[in-house]
Amino acid sequence: MPEKESFIVTPYEVRGRIDYERLRKQFGTQELSGPVLEELREAAGGTLHPLIERGVYYSHRDLGVLLAQYRKGERFFLYSGRGPSGPLHLSHLVSFELCRWLQEKFDAPMYIQITDDEKFWARSQLTREDSIRWGYENLLDILAVGFDRKRTHVFFDSRSIAAMYPLAVRVARKIPYSTVKAVFGFAPSTNIGLVFYTALQTVPALYPSWESGRSVPCLIPCGIDQDPHFRVTRDIAESLGYPKPALIHSQMIPGLLGEGVMSTTGGNAADNALFLNDPPKTVERKIRKAFTGGRASVEEQRRLGATPEICSVWALWRTRFAENDGKFEQVTRDCRSGALLCGDCKGELIERVQAFYTTHQAARERARDHAEELIITQPPKPEGWDRKPSTSREGSPSPSLYR
Ligand code: TRP
Numbered sequence: 001m002p003e004k005e006s007f008i009v010t011p012y013e014v015r016g017r018i019d020y021e022r023l024r025k026q027f028g029t030q031e032l033s034g035p036v037l038e039e040l041r042e043a044a045g046g047t048l049h050p051l052i053e054r055g056v057y058y059s060h061r062d063l064g065v066l067l068a069q070y071r072k073g074e075r076f077f078l079y080s081g082r083g084p085s086g087p088l089h090l091s092h093l094v095s096f097e098l099c100r101w102l103q104e105k106f107d108a109p110m111y112i113q114i115t116d117d118e119k120f121w122a123r124s125q126l127t128r129e130d131s132i133r134w135g136y137e138n139l140l141d142i143l144a145v146g147f148d149r150k151r152t153h154v155f156f157d158s159r160s161i162a163a164m165y166p167l168a169v170r171v172a173r174k175i176p177y178s179t180v181k182a183v184f185g186f187a188p189s190t191n192i193g194l195v196f197y198t199a200l201q202t203v204p205a206l207y208p209s210w211e212s213g214r215s216v217p218c219l220i221p222c223g224i225d226q227d228p229h230f231r232v233t234r235d236i237a238e239s240l241g242y243p244k245p246a247l248i249h250s251q252m253i254p255g256l257l258g259e260g261v262m263s264t265t266g267g268n269a270a271d272n273a274l275f276l277n278d279p280p281k282t283v284e285r286k287i288r289k290a291f292t293g294g295r296a297s298v299e300e301q302r303r304l305g306a307t308p309e310i311c312s313v314w315a316l317w318r319t320r321f322a323e324n325d326g327k328f329e330q331v332t333r334d335c336r337s338g339a340l341l342c343g344d345c346k347g348e349l350i351e352r353v354q355a356f357y358t359t360h361q362a363a364r365e366r367a368r369d370h371a372e373e374l375i376i377t378q379p380p381k382p383e384g385w386d387r388k389p390s391t392s393r394e395g396s397p398s399p400s401l402y403r
Contacts (some may be wrong), residue, residue, distance in 0.1 A: 054319075091253035
């Protein structure tokens with residue numbers, strides 16, 4: 001494979017210039033287009049979220065199946081998550097904003113997983129204290145997106161483990177080491193925490209079915225880099241008597257420096273990503289020096305126009321800063337024609353990002369009041385150990401508990 005074309009996307013590594021269509025084929029997922037999009041639009045009451053309209057969400061697994069069940073009256077729940085290792089950046093909001101829209105349109109319960117164990121296992125420099133601290137900080141940013149708190153639940157791995165573990169042990173027994181080795185490319189030196197971890201990421205997808213004792217369909221909006229985890233989930237779900245979760249996958253937001261994607265870690269992370277806690281001046285500085293699809297001179301740009309598709313600033317308009325289709329089309333058209341110069345485009349975007357940060361940070365402070373009470377800490381049902389000691393001679397609890 002020529003060097004220029006090579007890229008790598010796994011849950012633990014994203015590298016190179018991603019060809020999303022090729023990636024979708026590699027992963028074997030379905031294209032989010034045509035009839036399934038129209039079914040989604042209709043079920044959602046006639047509209048689609050801009051992230052879907054603009055193709056940021058571009059791939060899925062079994063969304064059609066989920067919608068067919070929905071039309072028959074079967075309600076689904078939503079699940080997404082975050083592995084804390086630092087502050088959130090704009091790219092992280094992509095899944096949660098779609099979740100919020102879906103929650104509203106489909107009146108769906110939302111499960112958020114904060115995996116304060118995952119990145120601790122994946123990144124040797126990260127301390128336990130920082131994983132936990134970022135976990136709480138990230139949770140506030142996620143809740144600031146505006147979920148219905150009566151229908152929103154949080155698995156904070158190290159705090160929710162008593163609730164998750166009964167299901168995790170069942171899940172883990174179904175996953176052979178050879179599978180995780182092949183799916184995640186683990187090396188002999190990989191610590192065994194990561195080997196087990198995928199079982200924990202599977203748990204929320206099956207939890208409502210396990211808890212209620214009936215089949216509850218699940219939809220997972222996530223970056224396409226997370227698909228490998230859920231291939232494992234989908235492989236084993238039915239063998240435990242639960243439905244396979246459906247998925248809807250997004251592209252990742254490109255880095256501001258024109259290299260790779262926005263990321264929390266890596267040598268150039270600080271200037272490549274817009275973190276949600278960046279002060280206004282930092283936002284301005286990062287956008288001012290961001291990579292664009294512009295020309296070498298003003299004269300050339302006026303004459304030939306610029307290239308939105310390769311521009312990191314256009315990607316931000318596309319993801320969340322164009323408030324409607326009209327604005328998005330205008331920015332795209334004026335960029336391409338040369339009517340809009342990069343300096344002016346950046347200036348307008350900077351103001352919008354700063355205004356969004358002000359609103360977001362206020363919402364995040366309000367979330368402090370209720371974040372704690374959304375965290376699941378109690379096991380869903382007795383497993384045996386949490387029952388009163390048996391007084392019967394047999395001394396064993398009812399076998400139905402071990403179903
Ligand atoms: N592994 C994800 C990360 O690295 C976190 C995560 C947990 C997640 N559960 C999820 C992401 C469900 C998407 C959907 O950030």
